[in-house]
Amino acid sequence: MYGGGTIFENIKGTELENEDPGQLAAFEARIDRGEKIEPRDWMPALYRKQLIRMIEQHAHSEIIGALPEGTWITRAPGFKRKMALMAKVQDEVGHAQLLYSAAETLGKPREQMIDDLINGKSKYSNIFNYPAFTWADSCFISWLVDAGAIVNQLANAKGSYGPYCRALDRICAEESFHLKYGHHCVIYLATGTAIQRAMFQEALDRWWAPMMHFFGPSDNISAHTETLMRWKVKMATNDDMRNQFLDMYVPKIWELGFTIPDPNLRKNETTGRWEYTEPDWDEFKRVINGDGPCNKERLAVRRIAEERGRWVREALQSKQNVYVTPLA
């Protein structure tokens, strides 16, 4: 899950000046023809940089996203939920592994990416800077955050970079099970006792704003990404993805009898687009820049895990454990 809301930088006009015009034109022609770019192929430095940034953010989002849900594994009610949630969060960590490997094909080692995560240099999906207070919060994440991620990832799977697309194909297949699991959990809360229903309504009230932020700032204030869209790095605009998510999931939430905390939310049947209260983008920026309810905790946990595991990684790299390629 968790691929949404990638933050791109504004591209400076000078960044393509040093590229060979012939190679650049051939590269763009390949993308136009729908070909995939592979690790050893020629690519502009800017393409490489932006892809590393995007895949790395995605990978970080997977391991950080494992924290708010992971904390509910030990409290999941009943065998069925406990086993399913364990498997789901394990999938997410597996996705991180796949994605770090995809990013490594572009030349940045995993260790360096994790260092950049811990020292705050790279970002991850903003939504995981919010706390999962109750079981219903974990159900919200499994259903709706994963749903949002699928919207984003299905689009990105049609992108231009081969290793990332192949990782996403596998990830999306697993995510569809997460979505079913999450939806199933929410149906049980919706059709359960008054306490269970209230629990999910409260989770919805807490998570709606971060969910709207999930797809990133609205198109009229977000970074200019025309080049990235032409190169099939970014496959849809933030507003288009948000609209697609609302189209698919608002009716399902309403069907279960819950109230979405936005009085202005409605579909404009003429335009076919959803209308809603403009999300608070100042809050989004504040949180993504480190001042959210859980930013410090999330990074602290990651830092501690890295420090506690250092002796294991060092031991693996000791002389006794050097891998020798078999001769036959």
Add this chain to the structure above:
Amino acid sequence: MNTAALKELLYKMADDQLILGHRNSEWTGFGPLLEEDIAFSSMAQDKVGQSYALYQLLHALGEQAPDTVAFTRNAPQFHNCQFVELPNEEYDFSLIRHFLFDTAEAVRFDMLTQSRYEPLAQLAKKIRGELRYHTLHANTWIRQLGSATEESISRLQAALDKAFPFALGIFEPSPFEDQLIEEQLFAGEQALRLRWLERVQTILAETSLHLPDVTLTTPEFGGRNGHHTEHLQPLLDEMSAVFRIDPTAEW
């Protein structure tokens, strides 16, 4: 068939699997490297799944449903050995526990494939297959870290010294030991312990680690009779935190 003896055997195995599965799952998101995070998570799923299957056998023998048994009992009603309830601590202790415990499990379920209680023998065949991967994983890591750096060796040795009396607690004899052997339901804790020691020593001999002297070690018994460390009740409180909000609700 001596049902009381059989139930006692099933309960202690189911409780062991559940509690260690729960502990293993606490590594999710915190492993020393992603691959280990994923491995412990896999083993956690296997163990909790195995406990579920064992509770189902108990249910078929007239005990309450698996969810009720797992999520509503208190510590004195649990029959797991104390070893599995100890906190994970650092990866060194978790790895040593995984090695010592899963080696015992592998032998136990291998023995149980011969049980005269057919449902258990059938289940043991399935569980034995899963445990093969757990011991393969444990042995690989013990071999690697047990002869790598000074730090990894001294950490694992300290963890081994601490874990060993608790590991011997796995084999706390049941009050029904003789009946279980006589009725060929299970060949007994003593036989299991002998085979376990041999396997553990074979692996450790390939490393720089040394098993403490078994004749000088007092086993940490008590768990099989409901005497637990201070760590079990908080684990159970956490595990049942949501379930207990309304035990009649469906989640």
